[in-house]
Amino acid sequence: MATRNDLCNAIRALAMDAVQKANSGHPGMPMGMAEIAEVLWRSHLRHHPGNPAWANRDRFVMSNGHGSMLIYALLHLTGYDLPIDELKNFRQLHSRTPGHPEQGLTAGVETTTGPLGQGVSNAVGMAIAERVLASQFNRPGFDIIDHRTYVFLGDGCMMEGISHEACALAGTLGLNKLIALYDDNGISIDSEKGKIESWFTDDTPKRFEAYGWNVIRGVDGHDSAAIDHAIQAAQAQTARPSLICCRTIIAKGAPKKANTGAAHGAPLGADEIAATRANIGWNHAPFEIPADVRAAWDQRARGAALEADWNRRFEDYAKAFPAEAVELRRRMAGELPADWSAVRQAVIDKVISQAETIATRKASQNAIEALAPRLPELIGGSADLAGSNLTMWSGSKPVAKTGGGNYLFFGVREFGMCAIANGMALHAGLIPYAATFLVFSDYARNALRMAALMKQRVICVFTHDSVGLGEDGPTHQPIEHASALRIIPNMDVWRPCDTTETAIAWLAAIERRDGPSSLLLSRQNLPFQKRDSTALAGIAKGGYVLAEATGGKPALILIATGSEVSLAVAAQEALAAQGVAARVVSMPSSNVFDRQDRAYRAAVLPAGVPRIAIEAGVSDFWRKYVGLDGAVIGIDRFGESAPATEVFKLLGFTVDNVVKHARALVAA
Numbered sequence: 001m002a003t004r005n006d007l008c009n010a011i012r013a014l015a016m017d018a019v020q021k022a023n024s025g026h027p028g029m030p031m032g033m034a035e036i037a038e039v040l041w042r043s044h045l046r047h048h049p050g051n052p053a054w055a056n057r058d059r060f061v062m063s064n065g066h067g068s069m070l071i072y073a074l075l076h077l078t079g080y081d082l083p084i085d086e087l088k089n090f091r092q093l094h095s096r097t098p099g100h101p102e103q104g105l106t107a108g109v110e111t112t113t114g115p116l117g118q119g120v121s122n123a124v125g126m127a128i129a130e131r132v133l134a135s136q137f138n139r140p141g142f143d144i145i146d147h148r149t150y151v152f153l154g155d156g157c158m159m160e161g162i163s164h165e166a167c168a169l170a171g172t173l174g175l176n177k178l179i180a181l182y183d184d185n186g187i188s189i190d191s192e193k194g195k196i197e198s199w200f201t202d203d204t205p206k207r208f209e210a211y212g213w214n215v216i217r218g219v220d221g222h223d224s225a226a227i228d229h230a231i232q233a234a235q236a237q238t239a240r241p242s243l244i245c246c247r248t249i250i251a252k253g254a255p256k257k258a259n260t261g262a263a264h265g266a267p268l269g270a271d272e273i274a275a276t277r278a279n280i281g282w283n284h285a286p287f288e289i290p291a292d293v294r295a296a297w298d299q300r301a302r303g304a305a306l307e308a309d310w311n312r313r314f315e316d317y318a319k320a321f322p323a324e325a326v327e328l329r330r331r332m333a334g335e336l337p338a339d340w341s342a343v344r345q346a347v348i349d350k351v352i353s354q355a356e357t358i359a360t361r362k363a364s365q366n367a368i369e370a371l372a373p374r375l376p377e378l379i380g381g382s383a384d385l386a387g388s389n390l391t392m393w394s395g396s397k398p399v400a401k402t403g404g405g406n407y408l409f410f411g412v413r414e415f416g417m418c419a420i421a422n423g424m425a426l427h428a429g430l431i432p433y434a435a436t437f438l439v440f441s442d443y444a445r446n447a448l449r450m451a452a453l454m455k456q457r458v459i460c461v462f463t464h465d466s467v468g469l470g471e472d473g474p475t476h477q478p479i480e481h482a483s484a485l486r487i488i489p490n491m492d493v494w495r496p497c498d499t500t501e502t503a504i505a506w507l508a509a510i511e512r513r514d515g516p517s518s519l520l521l522s523r524q525n526l527p528f529q530k531r532d533s534t535a536l537a538g539i540a541k542g543g544y545v546l547a548e549a550t551g552g553k554p555a556l557i558l559i560a561t562g563s564e565v566s567l568a569v570a571a572q573e574a575l576a577a578q579g580v581a582a583r584v585v586s587m588p589s590s591n592v593f594d595r596q597d598r599a600y601r602a603a604v605l606p607a608g609v610p611r612i613a614i615e616a617g618v619s620d621f622w623r624k625y626v627g628l629d630g631a632v633i634g635i636d637r638f639g640e641s642a643p644a645t646e647v648f649k650l651l652g653f654t655v656d657n658v659v660k661h662a663r664a665l666v667a668a
């Protein structure tokens with residue numbers, strides 16, 4: 001009969017052998033967290049290896065993603081679809097065992113981790129999603145959504161600032177079903193060069209107590225009974241998230257390298273591996289797991305029973321609450337409501353009939369107001385700028401210390417906010433939006449990148465999108481941000497020019513199922529643009545002819561986005577008066593435009609016609625559309641604190657300047 005110790009040693013052996021075979025990777029963390037993982041995954045985690053998509057499974061996040069061999073070993077041993085050959089192929093091209101765990105690639109990996117601090121923040125989002133969905137769908141006698149979110153995290157996650165942002169909010173919201181297990185091993189990478197006391201001396205338990213967490217201190221992370229006891233105590237919490245501080249030894253079992261920085265991120269080496277085998281009493285060949293150990297690890301039957309029990313309860317729920325059951329299925333599948341096409345048409349019709357000249361941030365709020373009642377999965381918030389970002393609507397109900405809601409006061413925590421939004425999207429059942437000033441998208445940038453990498457439907461509302469915000473000055477005026485967001489692969493950026501483009505940008509962001517969208521919105525009013533049906537249909541293509549040159553034969557094309565579209569239209573008129581026929585192309589989303597077929601793109605931007613791009617941001621990005629012979633009216637410096645009209649004038653965003661560039665180009 002396999003002992004608990006054998007089960008833990010199976011993890012140790014798989015980790016050290018896979019890292020050795022790959023000749024790269026991180027053996028120390030899996031070897032140090034083996035006992036914690038065994039207790040959690042065999043005694044507590046409610047999951048079903050046969051169905052990683054079971055809606056009410058507990059979520060498990062390994063925030064210290066460098067220890068990826070731990071989760072691969074767990075998935076393999078408990079019976080997920082991850083055969084031993086995949087572990088032998090650790091870190092190799094096209095394996096399902098990449099260097100860091102990747103959601104969507106490996107069944108059972110709930111989120112992509114490795115960028116330290118973000119996993120635990122995703123977990124906060126997952127716990128919020130659970131709370132919100134439970135409040136929406138549970139009925140007396142039917143706790144149909146009722147699961148926990150467990151996180152492993154290490155010193156690195158603790159040092160990262162984002163852990164403060166997300167964990168402070170988790171404490172404020174009292175997310176009692178969030179349970180974090182801290183791998184307190186006193187080692188991080190630079191332990192190879194010095195002692196961690198030189199860079200990390202936080203009193204972590206006090207820190208989390210200050211956030212309002214239930215902190216369980218001083219657990220021996222190699223004492224299974226103590227770990228089990230601590231997890232039970234955490235599960236009993238009704239109002240606070242829990243942090244279980246587990247004192248561990250990195251690479252436990254390795255005679256020379258245990259408790260050293262050397263064990264963090266390099267193969268142990270053949271000699272040390274042999275010595276470890278002898279030391280822990282593991283006499284099996286690499287990747288060989290004895291049958292009794294395998295049987296004891298297998299969670300397929302237990303998981304199937306857990307899910308079957310839930311399925312039975314769900315059937316009863318569906319009988320008592322048929323509409324709710326259908327709705328929950330739809331929500332978890334990420335599908336839009338059946339009447340969606342009518343909803344989208346009504347939204348578009350309304351903005352066109354109203355023809356309002358308002359700021360696009362206001363147009364965005366109107367879009368939320370129109371869509372949210374029909375889209376209960378929409379949940380959003382702002383990083384303490386609700387009144388500026390205009391993210392609240394008449395039905396906004398803030399999530400508080402207890403109960404659900406559809407609005408989040410994220411506080412001034414841009415990075416945490418976006419990582420939390422990623423977690424909510426990953427949980428499924430919700431479409432999250434997050435908001436701040438565009439200039440602070442930088443604060444959140446790596447979470448935006450992770451949303452794009454993980455193909456998550458997250459919507460970012462970035463207002464105050466240019467120097468046009470005026471008096472707040474250069475610290476608040478984005479310059480490089482629109483372009484910087486556009487170059488993140490799989491991020492769709494929209495910079496709409498009026499209410500119609502704003503509504504269509506929102507619809508596109510909601511309808512998109514394979515990635516995030518950023519909506520860049522103006523502080524200042526922008527005039528409504530009239531369009532024929534062709535132009536209207538062109539908006540969803542990302543770029544289109546908004547105003548054709550008189551006579552239909554353009555001598556020049558003006559490409560503009562957002563607030564600069566009306567400038568291009570005014571310049572077109574001025575040029576027409578001087579006999580220069582210019583076409584205006586509005587390009588609300590270059591990313592979407594680039595995905596159109598060649599014929600469409602060539603029809604909008606025919607070859608051989610000189611082009612000028614106009615955007616209140618860095619010019620480089622637009623070279624790909626105007627070529628070296630074209631012109632860009634952009635901004636390659638920081639802004640100025642002054643009223644918007646004066647700043648625009650100073651920086652050349654005037655009809656005269658566009659006309660000057662146009663005439664020079666046509667004459668050339």
Ligand SMILES: Cc1ncc(C[n+]2csc(CCOP(=O)(O)OP(=O)(O)O)c2C)c(N)n1
Nearest residue numbers: 029066114115116154155156187188189264
């Ligand atoms: C944001 C971020 N910065 C830096 C790194 C590189 N890195 C990977 S692991 C690590 C140290 C982690 O220490 P700890 O979490 O204590 O892991 P342990 O060595 O205990 O396994 C660093 C700096 C990273 N993965 N993410």
Ligand SMILES: [Mg+2]
Nearest residue numbers: 154155187188
């Ligand atoms: Mg550590």
